[in-house]
Amino acid sequence: MRPLLPCLFTALGLLAAGPASAELDVRIGYLGYTPERGPVLSNVIPEPADAGLRGAELAIEDSNSTGRFLKHSYRLESAEAASGAALLEQARALHDGGLRLFVVNAPADSLRQLAAALPDSLLLNAGSADDSLRTDNCAANLLHTLPSRAMLADALGQFLAARQWQRALLIAGPTEGDQAYAAALRRAAKRFGVKIVAEKPWSFDNDQRRSAQAEMPLFTQTAEYDVVLVADERGDFGEYVPYHTWYPRPVAGTQGLTPTGWHKTVETYGAAQLQKRFEAHANRWMNDRDFAAWIAVRSIATAANKLRSSDPAAIRQLALSAELPLDGFKGRKLSFRDWNGQLRQPIPLVQPRALVSTSPQDGFLHPLTDLDSLGYDRPESRCNLAANGG
Amino acid sequence: MHKTLLATLIAAPLLLGTGTPFAATAYVSNEKDNTLSVIDLDKLETVATLEVGMRPRGLALSHDNKLLYICASDSDRVQVMDLASRKIVKELPSGADPEQFALHPNNQWLYISNEDDALVTVVDVDSAQVKAQIEVGVEPEGMAVSPDGKWAVNTSETTSMLHWIDTATHELVDNTQVDQRPRHVEFSQDGKYLWASAEIGGTVTVIDVASRQPVKTLTFAIKGVHPDKVQPVGVKLTSDGKYAFVALGPANHVAVVDAQTYEVLDYLLVGRRVWHLAFTPGEQQLLTTNGVSGDVSVIDVASRKVTKSIKVGRYPWGVVVTP
Numbered sequence: 001m002r003p004l005l006p007c008l009f010t011a012l013g014l015l016a017a018g019p020a021s022a023e024l025d026v027r028i029g030y031l032g033y034t035p036e037r038g039p040v041l042s043n044v045i046p047e048p049a050d051a052g053l054r055g056a057e058l059a060i061e062d063s064n065s066t067g068r069f070l071k072h073s074y075r076l077e078s079a080e081a082a083s084g085a086a087l088l089e090q091a092r093a094l095h096d097g098g099l100r101l102f103v104v105n106a107p108a109d110s111l112r113q114l115a116a117a118l119p120d121s122l123l124l125n126a127g128s129a130d131d132s133l134r135t136d137n138c139a140a141n142l143l144h145t146l147p148s149r150a151m152l153a154d155a156l157g158q159f160l161a162a163r164q165w166q167r168a169l170l171i172a173g174p175t176e177g178d179q180a181y182a183a184a185l186r187r188a189a190k191r192f193g194v195k196i197v198a199e200k201p202w203s204f205d206n207d208q209r210r211s212a213q214a215e216m217p218l219f220t221q222t223a224e225y226d227v228v229l230v231a232d233e234r235g236d237f238g239e240y241v242p243y244h245t246w247y248p249r250p251v252a253g254t255q256g257l258t259p260t261g262w263h264k265t266v267e268t269y270g271a272a273q274l275q276k277r278f279e280a281h282a283n284r285w286m287n288d289r290d291f292a293a294w295i296a297v298r299s300i301a302t303a304a305n306k307l308r309s310s311d312p313a314a315i316r317q318l319a320l321s322a323e324l325p326l327d328g329f330k331g332r333k334l335s336f337r338d339w340n341g342q343l344r345q346p347i348p349l350v351q352p353r354a355l356v357s358t359s360p361q362d363g364f365l366h367p368l369t370d371l372d373s374l375g376y377d378r379p380e381s382r383c384n385l386a387a388n389g390g
Numbered sequence: 391m392h393k394t395l396l397a398t399l400i401a402a403p404l405l406l407g408t409g410t411p412f413a414a415t416a417y418v419s420n421e422k423d424n425t426l427s428v429i430d431l432d433k434l435e436t437v438a439t440l441e442v443g444m445r446p447r448g449l450a451l452s453h454d455n456k457l458l459y460i461c462a463s464d465s466d467r468v469q470v471m472d473l474a475s476r477k478i479v480k481e482l483p484s485g486a487d488p489e490q491f492a493l494h495p496n497n498q499w500l501y502i503s504n505e506d507d508a509l510v511t512v513v514d515v516d517s518a519q520v521k522a523q524i525e526v527g528v529e530p531e532g533m534a535v536s537p538d539g540k541w542a543v544n545t546s547e548t549t550s551m552l553h554w555i556d557t558a559t560h561e562l563v564d565n566t567q568v569d570q571r572p573r574h575v576e577f578s579q580d581g582k583y584l585w586a587s588a589e590i591g592g593t594v595t596v597i598d599v600a601s602r603q604p605v606k607t608l609t610f611a612i613k614g615v616h617p618d619k620v621q622p623v624g625v626k627l628t629s630d631g632k633y634a635f636v637a638l639g640p641a642n643h644v645a646v647v648d649a650q651t652y653e654v655l656d657y658l659l660v661g662r663r664v665w666h667l668a669f670t671p672g673e674q675q676l677l678t679t680n681g682v683s684g685d686v687s688v689i690d691v692a693s694r695k696v697t698k699s700i701k702v703g704r705y706p707w708g709v710v711v712t713p
Contacts, residue, residue, distance in 0.1 A: 065508055065528040066549040069565045270547060270571070273529050276487075276506055302570075327548065327570045327590040331640065332618040369618065 023071040026063075026310040028297055029099040030056045030078035031114065033087040033106040034127075040236040052105035052126055053078055054282040055290030059297030061281070066305065074301055084110035088117060095121065100312045103296040105289060108133055115139035122312035124299065126292035131184065134340045135376050138383030141312070143319060143341035145299065146292040149184035151375035152259040155347035155359035156229075156252055157188030158373070162361045165226035165250075170199045171219075171241065172231040178202075181254060182231035189229075196229075198222035202237050216244030229253045257356055259347050262291030265355040266348050271329040295328050295343065299336075302326060320386050331358070332371075338386035339378045344371040414671050416711045417458060418679055418686055419446035420703025426460070427686075427702035428476075429677075431670055431711070434688060434698050440476055443469050448490035448533075449708040452515075453497045458710065459515075461488040461502070468502060468513070473712065482518050485511035490574075490708075492533040492542065494557065501542045501555070503530035510544050510553070512560060522560035526553045532574040536599065537581040545572035545586060552586055554602060564602050569593045574666075576625045578649070585634060587622035594622050594636055596652065608636075608647065612657045615641045624666035628673055628691070635676055635689075637664040644678055644687075646694055656694050660687035665706070671713040679706040 032053055048054075056076055063074040077099060079090035087106060091114055094102075100120060104111055105127030115123050116139070125133065125144040133139075134148050147155075160168070168189060172182035182199075189196050200222070204215060220228060220241070228245050230253040232238035238255030250256060264275065264285040278286040278294075286294075303315040303324055318324050320341065325333035330346045337344060349357045360370040372378075416429040424446065428438040443462025450459045458471040461484070468488055470480040484491075485504035488511075492501050499521060502511045508528050512521040527549025535542045535557070542555040550572060554564040569591020576585045577599070584597040594608040610620045621639035627649060628634075634647040640663050646656040661680025664687070668677050676689040680699075686706060688698040 062528050062548055066546075066551070069527065069549070069551060069553075070567075270529065273487075273505055273547075277528075280506075325570055325590055325592075327550075332621070333570065333590045333592070369616065371618075 024067075024073070024304065024308060024310065026072065026074045026101070026301065026304050027099050028056070028060070028074065028076055028300055029091070029094045029102040030076055030293070031087055031091050031094075031102055031104045031106060032078065032080040032127075033082070033084060033110055035107060037234045040234050048284055048287065050282070051287050051289035052103075052293040053080070054284075055278070055286065055292070055294035056103050056126075056297050058278055058281045058290075059294040059301070062277070063297065063301035066301070070305065072305060074297075074304075076297070084113060088113055091118060101300055101310065101315070103293050103300075105293060111142065112137070112139065115142045120312065122300075122316050124296035126296045127289060131180065131376065134342050135381045135383065138340050138381075138385060140385060141316065143296075143299075143316070143336055143343070145296040145343045146288065147259075147261045147345060147347060148342060148375050149181050150187060151342075151345075151347060152261075153181070153184035153188035154191065154374045155259040155349060156185070156257070157192035157194060158359045158361040158364050159257075159349055159357055160189075160194050160227060160252070161192040162357075162363070166193065167195050167197045167223075167225045168227050168229045169220060169222055169225040169245075170196050170229045170231070171202055171238075172199070173202045173234070173236055173238075175234065177233040178231045178254075181233055185229050185231060185253060197225050202232065204237070216240060217246050220244070221246040225249060227252055228256075230255050257349055257351055259349050259359070261288035261345065261347065262286060263288070263348055263350040263355070265350050265353065266329075267355075269329055269331040274329050291328075295326065295334070298328075299324070299326055299343075337372070337378070340376070340381050340383040341385050342375060344369065344374075346371065347374060414711060414713050416668065416670075416677055416686070416709055417449060418677075418702050418706045419449050419460065419708040421445055421447055421681070421705035421707045423703035423705070424462075425703050426471075427706065429686065429700055429702070431675075434700055436700060436702055438476075439703065440471075442471070442478070443467060447707045448488070449710045450491055450493050450500070451710050451712060452493065453495075455712045457515075459491065459493070459500060461491060461708075463487050463489055463505070468500065470515070480518060482513050482515060483511075483520055484513065485509055485520075485523065489531055490533045492535045494535050494542070495537065495539040499557070501533050501535060501544070503533050503544055505529050505531060508546070510542070510555060512542075524553075524555055524560060524562055526562065527551050532572060532586070534575040534577055534584070536577050536584075537579065541599070543575050543577075543584060545575055547571045547573065547589075550588070550591075552584070552597070566597060566602050566604070568595045568597075568604070569607070573623050574625055576627055578627055579629045579631060585625045585627065587625050587636065589621040589623060589639060592617060592620045592622065594625065594634075594647075606652050608652055608654065610636070610638060610641075610645050610654060610657075612638070612641055612643055615643070623664070624678075626667040626669060626676065628669075633691075635667055637667055637678060639663055639665070640682075642680075644676075644689065658689055658694060658696050660689070660696055661685045661699055666708050668709040668711045670711055677709050677711065679709050681705045681707065 081087035108130035414431040443465035445464035448461035468482040468484040487506040527546025529547035532545035552566040569588035571590035624637035636645040661683035663681040
């Protein structure tokens with residue numbers, strides 16, 4: 001009887017010689033929903049409409065190049081929707097088609113819905129920087145590759161501390177996102193000893209492209225500061241703050257010196273090669289959404305390769321363990337925080353045409369890894385994913 | 391007057407460089423300067439700077455030490471420099487973005503990794519013709535040819551594999567998976583073992599060449615340096631088979647390993663982001679290129695002490711030594 005079994009396997013192996021029916025076939029869903037950002041003043045340079053998706057596509061190509069030596073194949077099935085409800089429907093359809101691994105580029109509300117609706121699937125958040133997803137209501141089946149607002153703000157806060165820019169004026173826009181970004185900046189300021197000498201809400205609705213020279217100096221006339229912090233996620237007014245501040249001081253935050261998960265000017269540690277591959281693939285520069293989706297697919301593929309399986313629970317468990325070092329071209333291995341599923345990563349601080357610095361800054365120590373000096377650390381988060389089992 | 395003075399000043403370093411023909415010489419590629427720094431190994435100082443193609447990285451010598459092959463990555467070619475005249479005498483079709491390469495013992499076939507195209511290109515250096523192109527994993531980087539000339543081994547960084555190419559057929563015949571981001575491969579002098587560094591994995595794997603299976607995976611721990619910063623890159627083995635030196639990248643140290651027992655004997659502090667290594671003739675000294683600090687550290691092999699650092703250009707990357 002015994003020799004029969006290997007024969008059967010050999011026969012199956014021969015049948016499965018084509019690339020479409022490989023030994024391990026991993027199907028990943030990409031779910032995209034980007035709400036309209038509304039009319040903004042700074043609309044001269046448009047944002048790419050396919051941010052995120054193009055990164056996921058490239059990661060599939062990268063993973064298949066490895067896969068063909070191992071008879072593994074990776075496929076992306078993408079769905080984009082114009083509303084959260086429509087996205088949920090699309091996700092259900094993909095789920096009915098057998099998909100259990102998803103990369104999601106959508107706002108926090110939509111993510112929460114998806115995570116609740118697909119409890120047997122693993123979702124990787126590559127689109128929402130929302131902090132509450134990482135601190136209060138962590139879904140057990142949700143990992144995050146996009147840095148949280150707290151991580152971005154802390155990356156900037158450390159730089160301000162390192163440069164001894166200790167007094168800040170904070171200008172925040174009116175949207176929910178702007179307010180959340182401003183809250184992250186306040187938290188970072190407190191953590192890293194930066195005093196916010198004044199805070200001003202942006203409420204003007206006239207065209208600052210024409211009258212910034214007139215409005216901004218007066219608007220920023222407050223107690224003296226070393227730096228102006230801007231919370232304007234949509235890019236409404238923030239582009240018009242630099243060079244128009246009352247005191248001749250630098251601008252940082254969503255505009256000026258900006259903390260971000262990825263930028264064209266990141267080039268060291270092999271990043272130049274990733275940038276080139278992406279530009280050949282998408283005919284544009286890779287942004288933070290693209291990178292988050294890219295590393296999300298790469299995380300799944302790296303885990304599947306190691307496990308020789310595409311089981312979402314097993315991938316989740318491996319991702320939350322210390323046994324999955326990820327190569328993210330950021331100068332060191334990346335890993336997921338086991339309490340909230342957030343990808344630990346260095347944060348570049350950039351201006352439009354140059355990398356200014358990378359946080360964590362030297363000297364910000366941590367008992368486990370200095371990467372955990374960015375964002376909500378284990379004791380500050382009310383989540384404990386690792387303890388909740390796979 | 392001024393013009394003459396200026397000309398003399400410019401010519402001086404070149405004269406110094408060519409004026410000491412008997413000193414051993416190191417050539418260092420400066421990735422961001424598009425130059426090579428020439429180091430006189432008697433004086434231990436940079437005596438000349440030579441302009442080459444864009445983003446020079448990998449360097450290799452012809453077996454008679456007369457020709458220097460230079461991977462000019464952003465110029466998408468391999469340049470051939472005649473070391474007597476220090477002029478580029480030939481350019482080889484290399485495929486896109488050549489990064490590292492290795493010369494076959496027949497002194498004729500150059501195996502080039504094309505980082506952007508996931509290819510290994512084999513070029514005949516005499517005819518400047520491409521002999522073969524072999525598909526490998528994403529971001530091929532390290533290249534080595536076995537001392538008996540049978541194997542060419544390439545590492546692909548994103549695929550985390552060693553690809554074994556049979557040099558008789560130029561076909562990929564086997565793959566060995568190693569830890570994340572393998573960067574460099576080095577055969578032992580007897581050809582029995584292959585050492586492969588993995589930058590993100592933080593390890594060096596020693597592979598038995600006959601079976602192409604790992605026999606040992608080395609890890610490194612340096613007091614006061616976070617494990618994430620231990621990123622092995624360049625590896626050099628002494629020809630007596632006793633020691634291995636491993637450059638640990640942003641850990642700013644070179645590990646000294648007993649190549650028989652695989653025990654790590656020592657960690658030597660060098661410049662920032664140490665890339666690649668080369669022995670001086672007789673293996674009394676080891677040179678390291680330090681990318682971020684823009685210098686070359688000199689290690690005395692017997693005493694395992696760093697004795698000097700030599701200023702070179704920006705982002706020094708590769709290094710070779712002629713006697």
